[in-house]
Amino acid sequence: IPVKEEKAKEGGLSVEEEIINVVGSIPDENETVSITVVGASGDLAKKKIFPALFALYYEDCLPKHFTVFGYARSKMTDEELRDMVSRTLTCRIDKRENCSEKMEQFLARCFYHSGQYDSENNFKELDKKLKEHEGGRVSNRLFYLSIPPNIFINVVKSASCSASSSNGWTRVIVEKPFGRDSESSAALTRGLKEYLVEDQIFRIDHYLGKELVENLSVLRFSNLIFEPLWSRQYIRNVQFIFSEDFGTEGRGGYFDSYGIIRDIMQNHLLQILALFAMETPVSLDAEDIRNEKVKVLRSMRPLQLDNVVVGQYKSCIKGGVNYQGYTDDETVPKNSITPTFAAAALFIDNARWDGVPFLMKAGKALHTRRAEIRVQFRHVPGNLYKKNFGMDLDRATNELVIRVQPDEAIFLKINNKVPGLGMKLDRSNLNLHYAARYSKEIPDAYERLLLDAIEGERRLFIRSDELDAAWALFTPLLKELEEKKIVPELYPYGSRGPVGAHYLSAKYNVRWG
Ligand code: NDP
Ligand code: BG6
Numbered sequence: 001i002p003v004k005e006e007k008a009k010e011g012g013l014s015v016e017e018e019i020i021n022v023v024g025s026i027p028d029e030n031e032t033v034s035i036t037v038v039g040a041s042g043d044l045a046k047k048k049i050f051p052a053l054f055a056l057y058y059e060d061c062l063p064k065h066f067t068v069f070g071y072a073r074s075k076m077t078d079e080e081l082r083d084m085v086s087r088t089l090t091c092r093i094d095k096r097e098n099c100s101e102k103m104e105q106f107l108a109r110c111f112y113h114s115g116q117y118d119s120e121n122n123f124k125e126l127d128k129k130l131k132e133h134e135g136g137r138v139s140n141r142l143f144y145l146s147i148p149p150n151i152f153i154n155v156v157k158s159a160s161c162s163a164s165s166s167n168g169w170t171r172v173i174v175e176k177p178f179g180r181d182s183e184s185s186a187a188l189t190r191g192l193k194e195y196l197v198e199d200q201i202f203r204i205d206h207y208l209g210k211e212l213v214e215n216l217s218v219l220r221f222s223n224l225i226f227e228p229l230w231s232r233q234y235i236r237n238v239q240f241i242f243s244e245d246f247g248t249e250g251r252g253g254y255f256d257s258y259g260i261i262r263d264i265m266q267n268h269l270l271q272i273l274a275l276f277a278m279e280t281p282v283s284l285d286a287e288d289i290r291n292e293k294v295k296v297l298r299s300m301r302p303l304q305l306d307n308v309v310v311g312q313y314k315s316c317i318k319g320g321v322n323y324q325g326y327t328d329d330e331t332v333p334k335n336s337i338t339p340t341f342a343a344a345a346l347f348i349d350n351a352r353w354d355g356v357p358f359l360m361k362a363g364k365a366l367h368t369r370r371a372e373i374r375v376q377f378r379h380v381p382g383n384l385y386k387k388n389f390g391m392d393l394d395r396a397t398n399e400l401v402i403r404v405q406p407d408e409a410i411f412l413k414i415n416n417k418v419p420g421l422g423m424k425l426d427r428s429n430l431n432l433h434y435a436a437r438y439s440k441e442i443p444d445a446y447e448r449l450l451l452d453a454i455e456g457e458r459r460l461f462i463r464s465d466e467l468d469a470a471w472a473l474f475t476p477l478l479k480e481l482e483e484k485k486i487v488p489e490l491y492p493y494g495s496r497g498p499v500g501a502h503y504l505s506a507k508y509n510v511r512w513g
Contacts, residue, residue: 031138031168032065033454034130038155039147040070040081040112044175048206049146050085050110052446055092057106058099061451067133070112071126081112092441117147118154123162130163140168142453149177153191160195173202173453176267177258178462181478182471189464202453203462207268207371208275209445209452211434212404214460216275216373217289219402219410226400227280229377231352236397237510238276239359239374240269247313247324247365247493248340252331259338261310261481264362266474270297271462272373272404273358277348286458290466297469299350303477310481311341311498312488313365323365323493339481339488340364343501345508346473357508361501365493371404374513385415385425396427399513408434408442 035053037045056062070081086107091099113129115122130141143159145152156172164170174192179185192201207213220226229235242264248255255263271293278292315325326332326340341363348358377398385396399413411429418424434442452460462470480486489498505512 029064031063031140032067032134033063033140033142034067034069034134035142035144035450035454036069036071036126036130036159036163037144037146038071038117038159039145041072041074041076041084042146044146045070045144046084046088048444048446049144049450051088051090051092052444052450054085054089054103054106055443055447056451057109058102061447062454065135065137066109067130068110069126069130070110071115073114073116075114076112078111082107082110085110092444117151118158120158120162123158127163138168139165140454141165141170142173143171144173144450145175147175149175149179149188152188153194156192156195169200169456171200171202171453171456172196173204173450175204177262178203178267178467179471180258180262182468182475185467185471189467193464198464199458201464202449202458203464203467204449205267205271205460205462206445206449207404208271208460208462209448210371210404211442212402212408212410213272213275214448215410216272216402217284220276221280232354232356234377235356236376236378237357237359237508238273239361239372239376239510239513240272241360241370241372241374241513242269242362243366243368243370243497244364245366245369245494247326248329248332252326252329255340256332256336256338260340260342260362260364261474261478265342265344265360266470269360269362270470270473273346273360274466276373277353277358279352284459286461289459290463294463294465294469296348296350297466297473299348299353300473301347301349302473302475303344303346305477305480305484305486307345307504308477308481309343309498309500309504310339310486310488311363311491311500312336312338313340313363313493313495314490316492316494318494325493326365337485337487341366341488341491341497341501343497343504345504357510359505359508359510359512361497361512363497367494367496369406372513373402373404375400375402376510376513396425401513 037049039045050068053062053068070076076084086103089103089106111129111133113122113126115126130139141164143155145155147155152174160170179188220230274293274296278289278296281288281292313326315328316323326338327334327336332338343359343361346358346360347353348356377400379397383396396415401409401411401413403409409432411431413427413429415425416428418426449460452458489500491498501512
C-alpha cells in the first residue's frame with residue numbers, strides 16, 4: 001500500500017500533504033519514479049508505451065529522477081532493449097527538430113530484466129536493480145501490465161510481494177480486457193484486490209485519454225449554450241460511432257474470443273457515453289466524476305437482443321485487390337460467428353434522458369476510419385421556414401459533431417441563408433478544426449494516461465464499480481448471443497456495414513450521421 005495513501009486514510013497527513021496526494025504531484029529532488037513495463041517485448045509496449053514515455057521525457061513532464069525497466073521472459077540485454085525501443089521512437093512532437101540527443105538521454109534511462117511472470121525470485125532480482133537506480137531516494141514504483149490478462153494476477157502477486165516500494169507509492173496500470181463478462185471481471189477484481197487496494201489499480205481505457213473525449217466535459221460544462229440543451233427536451237438522439245478501415249489483421253486470435261462488442265462497445269464507447277450523459281459532478285475530483293459515471297450507467301437498461309444488430313466482414317475484391325474476410329485469417333476458426341460489427345440502441349431511464357435513443361455503432365473493415373459523437377437536436381417548433389419555404393424539418397435539425405479522430409474537430413450544423421437576393425437556405429457548419437486552430441501536435445492518449453498515473457490522477461481511469469455497472473449492461477446480451485448462436489449479417493470488406501444497422505436506427509426514427 002502506498003505509504004502516503006495509507007497515512008492519508010488514517011488521517012496521518014497534514015491538509016497540505018493530503019491535497020498534494022489527491023491531485024498528484026511530480027516527485028521532488030528526494031523522490032524517484034521507477035516505471036516497469038511488464039511484457040516489454042510485446043506489441044503494445046513497442047507501439048505505444050515506450051514512445052509515450054519518450055514523448056513525456058521530451059516534453060519535460062517526467063520527474064528529474066526516473067528509470068524505465070522492461071520486464072519479460074524473452075532474453076535481452078539493456079542494449080538490445082534500447083535498440084528495440086529506439087526503432088519505434090519518433091520526433092512526433094516537433095517533426096522539424098532533430099531529437100536524437102533527447103532520444104539518447106532517454107534510452108540511457110531504459111534497462112531490462114528478464115524473468116518469469118510468476119516468480120517472486122525474479123521480481124526480487126528486479127527489486128534489487130531498481131534499488132540500485134533509486135539511490136536511496138524515496139522510491140515510487142509504477143508497473144504497467146502490458147501482458148495477456150490470464151497472467152495479470154501472477155504478476156501482481158509476485159511484484160507486490162517482492163518488488164513494491166517500501167517507502168513511496170506503488171501503482172499498477174492494468175490493460176483491457178478486464179474479463180469477458182460480469183463474473184470473470186469480478187473474479188479479476190477480487191484477484192487484484194488480494195494484493196492491491198483500489199487506489200493502486202489504474203484500469204486503462206485509452207479512449208478516455210483522447211483529447212476530444214477529455215474536452216467533452218469542458219465543452220458541456222463551461223459553455224452556456226450547451227449545458228441547458230443537454231437533455232431530452234432538446235436532444236433527439238445521440239450517436240457514438242467507431243469505425244476502422246482495416247480488419248483484425250494479426251490480432252484475430254485475441255479478437256475471436258472477444259468480438260467487437262467487448263473490444264469497443266462495452267468499454268470505449270460506453271465510457272464516452274457515460275461522460276456525455278452523466279449529471280454535473282460536484283467537482284472535477286476523480287471520485288466525484290466517477291460517482292456520476294456510475295450513477296448514469298446504473299440508470300441504463302441492459303441491452304436487449306432486438307435492439308442489437310451484429311455483422312461480420314467477408315472477403316471482397318476491389319480495384320483488383322483481394323481483401324480477406326474475417327474467417328480467412330488463419331488464426332480465426334473457419335466457422336466463427338464472432339461479430340466484427342455491431343450496432344445497438346441504448347436507453348437511460350432517468351429524468352434527463354427518458355426516451356432518448358443512444359445509438360452505438362462499431363465495426364472493423366468498414367469504408368472509413370473515424371470515431372465520432374453526433375448529437376442530433378429536435379426540430380424548431382412552428383418553424384417559419386417550413387411554412388414559407390417547404391423546409392424538411394427532419395433534415396434541417398441542428399447537429400453537433402465531435403470528431404474524436406482522425407482530424408479532430410467540433411462542428412455544429414446550422415441552417416443558413418445562402419447569400420444573394422433571393423431566399424434560399426442551406427445547411428452549413430460552424431467549424432472548430434483543430435489542425436487549423438491549434439498549431440501544437442495533439443498528444444497520444446497513452447501520454448496523458450501515463451502522466452496521470454505518475455501524478456496519481458485517477459479521473460481518467462476506471463473504478464471497479466464503474467466496471468461492474470458496465471458489464472451488467474452487456475453481460476445478458478453477450479450470453480444470449482452466444483447461447484442462441486446468433487449468426488452475424490455478412491458485409492463486404494470496405495463497405496458501410498450490414499444493412500440491418502439502418503433498420504435498427506429507422507426503428508427509432510434516426511438517420512446515422
Ligand atoms: P502481446 O501478445 O504482444 O504480449 C505481450 C508480451 O507478453 C509478449 O511479448 C510476451 O513476452 C508475453 N506473453 C505473450 N503471451 C503470453 C503467454 N501466453 N504467457 C505468458 N506470457 C505471454 O500483447 P500486446 O502487447 O499486444 O498487449 C498487451 C496487453 O494490452 C494485452 O492485455 C492486450 O489485450 C492489451 N491491449 C493491446 C493492444 C494492442 O494494440 N496491442 C490494444 C489495447 C489493449 P515474453 O514472451 O517475452 O514474456
Ligand atoms: C483497442 C482495440 O482497444 O482499440 C482495437 O482492442 C482497436 O481493436 C483499438 O483497433 C483502436 O484504438 P485507436 O486509438 O487506434 O482508435
